[in-house]
Amino acid sequence: MSATISTDTELAARAVNVHKVYGTGDAQVAALRGVDVELRRGEFTAIMGPSGSGKSTLMHCLAGLDTVSEGDVYVADMKVNGMSDKELTSLRRDRIGFIFQQFNLLPMLTAEENILLPLAIAGRKPSPEWLAKVIETVGLSERLGHRPSELSGGQQQRVACARALVSQPEVIFADEPTGNLDSRAGTEVLKFLRDSVRSLGQTIVMVTHDPNAASYADRVVFFADGHVVGEITEPTADAVLDMMKKIDTVEKVA
Numbered sequence: 001m002s003a004t005i006s007t008d009t010e011l012a013a014r015a016v017n018v019h020k021v022y023g024t025g026d027a028q029v030a031a032l033r034g035v036d037v038e039l040r041r042g043e044f045t046a047i048m049g050p051s052g053s054g055k056s057t058l059m060h061c062l063a064g065l066d067t068v069s070e071g072d073v074y075v076a077d078m079k080v081n082g083m084s085d086k087e088l089t090s091l092r093r094d095r096i097g098f099i100f101q102q103f104n105l106l107p108m109l110t111a112e113e114n115i116l117l118p119l120a121i122a123g124r125k126p127s128p129e130w131l132a133k134v135i136e137t138v139g140l141s142e143r144l145g146h147r148p149s150e151l152s153g154g155q156q157q158r159v160a161c162a163r164a165l166v167s168q169p170e171v172i173f174a175d176e177p178t179g180n181l182d183s184r185a186g187t188e189v190l191k192f193l194r195d196s197v198r199s200l201g202q203t204i205v206m207v208t209h210d211p212n213a214a215s216y217a218d219r220v221v222f223f224a225d226g227h228v229v230g231e232i233t234e235p236t237a238d239a240v241l242d243m244m245k246k247i248d249t250v251e252k253v254a
């Protein structure tokens with residue numbers, strides 16, 4: 001099954017018949033077995049599925065952090081597979097934002113310095129209007145001079161979100177962004193991600209195990225055993241939970 005057909009210009013990223021095999025011989029694992037996914041611009045997509053179903057592998061292939069065994073991956077109209085190391089580095093630096101479960105902030109830098117670091121490395125400066133808008137959306141204006149150790153987990157993750165947003169990437173990939181947060185801080189971050197799609201027009205792809213987190217997305221794409229097995233638009237947590245139960249039952253029977 002593939003997830004919805006759109007025209008190329010509406011797409012922030014896509015996978016076309018992607019296969020990924022790890023290892024060789026007896027140790028071979030087919031992590032992706034013919035995945036077709038389209039990620040539309042200005043949309044918040046959640047990717048869900050049982051452990052080992054291929055969610056992180058797909059995200060890593062889309063972001064150029066891992067190579068595909070077969071098929072094609074695109075960010076906007078740029079084909080990612082086949083890029084040189086240099087091209088991949090500039091793709092990841094200039095066109096893609098990342099948010100990780102562990103925040104990955106540099107402890108010796110202030111919140112503001114962390115937010116600006118990727119642009120500083122690229123030798124770029126954000127427009128002051130955009131920076132102000134991102135900081136306002138993130139709700140951190142009072143905390144910009146603080147180091148990560150002086151911030152709560154939720155605040156640290158919001159700094160990481162601002163860092164991902166500030167370069168206005170084509171797409172932000174978030175891998176379990178609320179996995180290390182309590183439910184209040186998790187909700188803060190999810191609301192922020194939701195807002196950055198709605199008011200800043202950002203495109204976000206989030207891998208999660210949490211049906212409540214997925215309910216903040218515009219669309220949920222479900223994986224099982226290296227395939228896309230379904231999708232729900234305008235999801236509720238209950239609808240997501242029902243779908244996960246169905247997938248679990250099918251997997252157990254298979």
Ligand SMILES: Nc1ncnc2c1ncn2[C@@H]1O[C@H](COP(=O)(O)OP(=O)(O)OP(=O)(O)O)[C@@H](O)[C@H]1O
Pocket residue numbers: 022023029030031049050051052053054055056057058
């Ligand atoms: N570097 C690797 N070498 C070998 N096998 C791998 C590697 N990375 C992933 N796999 C295997 O590929 C399959 C898919 O893994 P992946 O991490 O994409 O699943 P996932 O859906 O993200 O799981 P989880 O929800 O537990 O994070 C699994 O069977 C995993 O063991």
